[in-house]
Amino acid sequence: xxxxxxxxxxxxxxxxxxxEGKRVRIGVTDYAQQNLTDVVYVDLPQVGKEIKKGxxxxxxxxxKSVSDVYAPVSGKVVEVNSRLNDEPELINKSPxxxxxxxxxxxxxxxxxxxDAEAYKKITEQQ
Amino acid sequence: xxxxxxxxxxxEALGAKFTDFSGFEMPLYYSSIVxxxxxxxxxxxxxxxxxxxxxxxxxxxxQETMSRVTTSDPSKLSYGRVKYTMILDEGxxxxxxxxxxxxxxxxxxVPNAGKAKRIESWINEKSPGKAIDRSKEYLIFxxxxxLAEKTLLKLYxxxxxxxxxxxxxxxxxxxxIVSRTGYTGEDGFEFITKNKELFMKLxxxxxxxxxxxxxxxxxxSLRLEKCMCLAGNELEGRTPIEANLEWxxxxxxxxxxxNSLNRDVKELLVPLLLEDKGVPRHGYxxxxxxxxxxxxxxxxxxxxxxxxxGIALGYVEKEEAIAGNEVYIDARGKxxxxxxxxxxxx
Numbered sequence: 150x151x152x153x154x155x156x157x158x159x160x161x162x163x164x165x166x167x168x169e170g171k172r173v174r175i176g177v178t179d180y181a182q183q184n185l186t187d188v189v190y191v192d193l194p195q196v197g198k199e200i201k202k203g204x205x206x207x208x209x210x211x212x213k214s215v216s217d218v219y220a221p222v223s224g225k226v227v228e229v230n231s232r233l234n235d236e237p238e239l240i241n242k243s244p245x246x247x248x249x250x251x252x253x254x255x256x257x258x259x260x261x262x263x264d265a266e267a268y269k270k271i272t273e274q275q
Numbered sequence: 276x277x278x279x280x281x282x283x284x285x286x287e288a289l290g291a292k293f294t295d296f297s298g299f300e301m302p303l304y305y306s307s308i309v310x311x312x313x314x315x316x317x318x319x320x321x322x323x324x325x326x327x328x329x330x331x332x333x334x335x336x337x338q339e340t341m342s343r344v345t346t347s348d349p350s351k352l353s354y355g356r357v358k359y360t361m362i363l364d365e366g367x368x369x370x371x372x373x374x375x376x377x378x379x380x381x382x383x384x385v386p387n388a389g390k391a392k393r394i395e396s397w398i399n400e401k402s403p404g405k406a407i408d409r410s411k412e413y414l415i416f417x418x419x420x421x422l423a424e425k426t427l428l429k430l431y432x433x434x435x436x437x438x439x440x441x442x443x444x445x446x447x448x449x450x451x452i453v454s455r456t457g458y459t460g461e462d463g464f465e466f467i468t469k470n471k472e473l474f475m476k477l478x479x480x481x482x483x484x485x486x487x488x489x490x491x492x493x494x495x496s497l498r499l500e501k502c503m504c505l506a507g508n509e510l511e512g513r514t515p516i517e518a519n520l521e522w523x524x525x526x527x528x529x530x531x532x533x534n535s536l537n538r539d540v541k542e543l544l545v546p547l548l549l550e551d552k553g554v555p556r557h558g559y560x561x562x563x564x565x566x567x568x569x570x571x572x573x574x575x576x577x578x579x580x581x582x583x584x585g586i587a588l589g590y591v592e593k594e595e596a597i598a599g600n601e602v603y604i605d606a607r608g609k610x611x612x613x614x615x616x617x618x619x620x621x
Contacts, residue, residue, distance in 0.1 A: 187309045
């Protein structure tokens with residue numbers, strides 16, 4: 150069973166969002182990493198990049214496939230998890246903690262995020 | 276319709292994530308594709324490959340049939356041999372690749388998953404022999420890796436078959452075919468049996484050697500590292516010559532497709548090792564690195580857990596199919612440098 154954390158917000162495309170004041174930390178969910186299989190490379194954006202909600206934020210190459218991660222919010226990338234360059238498997242081992250992808254400084258209040266319960270329903274339907 | 280693995284519950288209890296492969300819901304992986312892959316290369320792994328087809332060819336004219344429908348000449352093979360071969364259409368194009376076992380009074384063919392009905396009707400239509408699909412009656416488990424023999428010897432202390440040979444014997448109370456074959460490039464055994472319990476028995480027996488249950492994910496990366504073809508990706512619609520598999524053809528006998536085979540081919544299958552970070556995928560274009568011209572396409576791509584690099588098989592224009600040739604693989608607009616290599620990746 151995939152872990153879903155109560156305190157996080159989610160998207161229907163399997164990203165999680167953690168509020169940290171005016172910033173949000175973003176990653177992919179445990180459900181997503183289980184379906185990706187072993188992650189072998191991660192393509193992260195440059196720090197400073199302005200990104201709009203719905204645009205491609207990162208690409209994750211796994212043993213099985215390549216998947217795009219979509220920006221769940223609009224804003225500026227202020228931090229990227231550079232540990233993933235050498236340890237891409239952190240996404241599999243620790244999707245909610247050490248395997249985070251980026252921190253974005255919000256340009257506007259996020260819209261369309263769903264809570265843990267709604268996200269759980271999505272994973273159960275798939 | 277997707278058919279569930281007979282051992283679905285056992286796999287689920289072992290933590291399997293499932294995938295649909297040729298209409299069968301089979302384990303994709305249990306813990307991690309990379310860990311399962313490395314277990315097979317360094318120790319031992321166990322696969323449930325019961326989705327593979329099982330077709331018997333019987334009757335007085337069974338040998339004549341096998342000679343006619345496959346590229347091999349069974350008159351040269353004695354009881355106990357396992358042969359890798361191909362079934363071609365009249366145009367010389369591959370319908371399927373398979374192994375078959377030379378039994379006392381019949382042949383047991385193991386074509387790819389989902390191909391049983393096609394092979395059965397092809398043989399019955401094109402030859403004097405009788406083919407019978409009995410895929411649902413048997414399970415196939417593959418025990419693979421350098422410690423496969425030690426694992427098996429804990430359950431079975433009699434003589435084991437040599438490479439590409441099989442024995443029919445009683446194992447754990449069931450008549451079982453034990454064949455020293457596989458699809459990983461390692462030593463190992465394949466068991467054709469009606470015994471559902473054998474899977475868990477073998478896992479138990481391999482515990483002290485670090486055995487892992489392995490899914491189709493590792494099966495695919497293992498065969499790719501050894502440049503073994505996957506029928507649906509590399510073979511269907513191609514000739515054995517294009518696929519660089521002329522060694523499977525025995526030219527000394529007549530078989531369907533023989534007269535259409537031609538060494539003057541336009542494209543050849545080559546292995547490609549990535550020099551850049553990235554993973555090539557099925558369908559990515561292969562380009563000449565000087566003039567950017569498309570020269571081919573990736574048929575199977577993946578990540579080699581042993582080399583920790585991207586690897587691929589693909590068809591390229593014959594003139595470009597030279598070991599050492601540097602090319603680009605177009606990965607969704609990103610150009611990844613790759614080199615055509617000679618031999619296998621590991």
